[in-house]
Amino acid sequence: MVFDPRIPERELCVLGHQLERWAKQRPSQTAIIFDGGETWTWAEALALTQRAAKGLQDLGVSKGDHVLSWQPNNREAVLTWFGLNYLGAVYVPMNTAYRGSLLEHTIALSDARLMICHAGLADRLADVDTAAVTDIVITQGDADLPRHTVHSASALLPDVGLSAMPDLVEPWDTQYIIFTSGTTGPSKAVLSSYAQGYAMGPTTHGAYLDETDRFLINLPLFHVGGTVYVILTLGAGGSCFIDTHFKTDQFWNTVRTHKLTNTCLLAAMIPFLLKRPPAEDDTEHSLRTAICVPWNEDAMELGRRHGIEMRTTFNMTEVSSPMLSDPWPPEPGTCGQVRDGVEARVVDANDCEVAPGEVGELILRTEAPWALNHGYYKNPEATVEAWRNGWFHTGDAFRYDEDGYFYFVDRIKDAIRRRGENISSFEIESEVHAHPDVKEAAAIAAPSDLGDDEVMIVVAPIEGRSVDPQALLEFLQPRMARFMLPRYIRMIDELPKTPTQKVQKHILKTSGITDDTWDREAAGVVLAKDRV
Numbered sequence: 001m002v003f004d005p006r007i008p009e010r011e012l013c014v015l016g017h018q019l020e021r022w023a024k025q026r027p028s029q030t031a032i033i034f035d036g037g038e039t040w041t042w043a044e045a046l047a048l049t050q051r052a053a054k055g056l057q058d059l060g061v062s063k064g065d066h067v068l069s070w071q072p073n074n075r076e077a078v079l080t081w082f083g084l085n086y087l088g089a090v091y092v093p094m095n096t097a098y099r100g101s102l103l104e105h106t107i108a109l110s111d112a113r114l115m116i117c118h119a120g121l122a123d124r125l126a127d128v129d130t131a132a133v134t135d136i137v138i139t140q141g142d143a144d145l146p147r148h149t150v151h152s153a154s155a156l157l158p159d160v161g162l163s164a165m166p167d168l169v170e171p172w173d174t175q176y177i178i179f180t181s182g183t184t185g186p187s188k189a190v191l192s193s194y195a196q197g198y199a200m201g202p203t204t205h206g207a208y209l210d211e212t213d214r215f216l217i218n219l220p221l222f223h224v225g226g227t228v229y230v231i232l233t234l235g236a237g238g239s240c241f242i243d244t245h246f247k248t249d250q251f252w253n254t255v256r257t258h259k260l261t262n263t264c265l266l267a268a269m270i271p272f273l274l275k276r277p278p279a280e281d282d283t284e285h286s287l288r289t290a291i292c293v294p295w296n297e298d299a300m301e302l303g304r305r306h307g308i309e310m311r312t313t314f315n316m317t318e319v320s321s322p323m324l325s326d327p328w329p330p331e332p333g334t335c336g337q338v339r340d341g342v343e344a345r346v347v348d349a350n351d352c353e354v355a356p357g358e359v360g361e362l363i364l365r366t367e368a369p370w371a372l373n374h375g376y377y378k379n380p381e382a383t384v385e386a387w388r389n390g391w392f393h394t395g396d397a398f399r400y401d402e403d404g405y406f407y408f409v410d411r412i413k414d415a416i417r418r419r420g421e422n423i424s425s426f427e428i429e430s431e432v433h434a435h436p437d438v439k440e441a442a443a444i445a446a447p448s449d450l451g452d453d454e455v456m457i458v459v460a461p462i463e464g465r466s467v468d469p470q471a472l473l474e475f476l477q478p479r480m481a482r483f484m485l486p487r488y489i490r491m492i493d494e495l496p497k498t499p500t501q502k503v504q505k506h507i508l509k510t511s512g513i514t515d516d517t518w519d520r521e522a523a524g525v526v527l528a529k530d531r532v
Contacts, residue, residue: 007368010170012198013198014171015234016088019046019049026042029239031240048161049082050162051159052083056089056156057087060135061087061089061114065089068117069084070118071117072096072244074139074244080156081093081176083156085175087165088173090176090177094106094222095220099124103128104129106187107130109179110131111132111377112132113134115130115136116137116156117137117143118139119142122145123143133148137155140153170194172193172194175194189376190317196320196371197228199320200231200321201232201321202235205321209232209236209289213238214240214262214286215233215241215260215262216240216241217242218243224317225264229263248275252276260286261286261287261289262287264291265290265292266293267293274305282305283307289308289310289311291311296332300328309327311324312334320366333430334406335408341371342364342365342366346358346399347360347361348361351389356400356401357400359397359398359424362396362406364391365390373392409424409427410425410426410427416445416455418483428457428484429443432459435467437461439462439463440503441460442503443455444457456486456490458491458495459491461491467491470520473486477527
């Protein structure tokens with residue numbers, strides 16, 4: 001038994017116990033609905049999980065083993081995750097966009113012997129080193145992989161399942177390894193316990209979400225944004241709808257059809273939803289609350305138009321939703337206030353706290369043991385660097401105000417320094433996004449002859465429209481400080497992104513100043529001088 005009251009009891013946070021609890025208390029209640037209509041009750045979810053666990057056990061999996069799951073959002077991905085955790089094994093999902101050297105890196109880092117792989121992805125394995133992987137279960141089709149022992153999807157669901165969890169699984173055991181998005185380089189493997197997942201989900205959101213909620217999950221299950229909503233379902237005993245991906249044209253129909261009450265809306269989603277012409281039925285739906293990241297004017301407009309209670313938060317794979325706002329936070333750009341059980345500081349390079357309003361790095365720690373990540377797998381150097389002085393260093397630049405609201409400024413590695421000024425790429429991008437013809441934009445540092453940085457923005461126009469660089473610069477001049485105005489503007493059709501919709505700025509930086517990049521100095525544009 002766990003006697004430390006700061007750690008949730010295993011019956012509350014360990015996945016196998018959660019399934020057994022709800023199958024006993026609510027056997028016929030809907031638990032999970034998949035795109036396409038397949039629905040599991042809690043009793044069915046447990047029975048299918050026990051069969052998947054037996055199938056994985058027959059394939060040689062036992063407690064503590066790492067198993068790769070390379071699948072899109074579907075029933076097999078959930079069966080893999082649940083079956084592994086029922087055995088006490090570690091669920092290791094991979095980004096479905098991986099290929100080549102990044103795929104090799106991730107497979108090698110996992111130390112997995114077994115992979116569960118969607119048939120549509122299997123051909124990417126033919127030309128890469130799969131390290132310790134010897135066995136592969138192919139789901140949703142067939143594949144020819146002569147270097148491996150290949151099993152059909154039926155191996156994942158034998159006729160008879162386990163009758164109970166075979167091993168004791170504790171809150172501090174590793175539940176899953178999720179790889180960071182890799183926006184600045186090779187992904188790191190984040191070790192996450194059951195206690196961390198519980199802190200991220202039910203502990204943080206339990207005050208306003210309960211068993212009556214049905215969550216819309218349209219972010220990938222290899223991303224913490226998708227994972228946390230499954231964990232919320234398991235924690236509250238409510239239900240969820242797992243979609244394959246975000247679908248603008250089907251979003252509201254999905255909400256109404258399945259009576260969905262809560263979801264997460266990322267920045268890339270909201271403008272697409274706002275493009276839909278206003279309609280008389282805009283408020284005729286079941287969606288009650290939404291988490292919006294970031295909190296900006298678009299998020300406010302969407303909430304007002306559709307009558308949704310809007311909140312915002314700050315989270316990343318390594319932490320556990322350390323900040324959450326009340327409904328309708330007062331200022332755009334805020335991430336909310338620090339939740340109970342978390343300490344947050346904004347510090348300089350020497351970990352000394354900075355004053356309100358000043359920019360520094362956000363560092364965190366929690367009252368409860370195991371409520372944050374417990375390191376980067378096989379990367380002790382990165383673990384020590386992130387956890388120095390007893391605090392987890394997020395790598396994010398923040399500021400805070402005297403009312404306790406925290407504001408994201410930038411990824412520290414994305415900050416631009418020009419003429420002695422530190423410039424937030426996030427703030428530049430916010431202003432560029434205000435242009436009516438801009439779909440998305442990224443601000444990056446470009447080399448300067450003076451030894452620091454020049455500001456460069458890469459812009460993707462809305463389909464069917466175009467953006468003139470000089471006209472865009474004129475649009476920006478009254479909206480931002482002179483030192484923030486871009487020297488370089490490049491137009492492309494679409495920004496390179498990870499499947500979790502994070503812009504891969506390292507790709508843009510590698511491309512640098514291309515032949516089609518507009519240079520205001522070469523064009524002879526002279527900026528108006530500041531009056532003061």
